[in-house]
Amino acid sequence: MTPRVEVDIGELVLHGFDPRDRHAIGDAVQRELARLFAERGVPPGLAGGAEVDRVDAGAYPVRPPAGAAAAGAGLAETVYGGLGR
Numbered sequence: 001m002t003p004r005v006e007v008d009i010g011e012l013v014l015h016g017f018d019p020r021d022r023h024a025i026g027d028a029v030q031r032e033l034a035r036l037f038a039e040r041g042v043p044p045g046l047a048g049g050a051e052v053d054r055v056d057a058g059a060y061p062v063r064p065p066a067g068a069a070a071a072g073a074g075l076a077e078t079v080y081g082g083l084g085r
Contacts, residue, residue, distance in 0.1 A: 007033060007083075009026075017071065028068055058082065
């Protein structure tokens with residue numbers, strides 16, 4: 001049975017992006033996190049049904065001119081890695 005994982009990102013701080021891109025970046029993060037969980041499974045930090053109240057995934061430097069999709073994918077990778085700690 002595949003474990004059910006729910007991720008709620010309450011706040012994602014973005015510097016240097018056009019505010020109009022916030023939804024596109026958020027959508028890209030969601031898509032990429034879903035892909036990472038499907039391909040790699042549940043990170044060790046969540047094994048056994050552990051709950052995590054807060055994840056500080058650190059900073060993810062985005063190189064201009066990264067678009068919303070690339071930024072979102074990179075951010076999702078960083079968040080997924082943070083869940084594994």
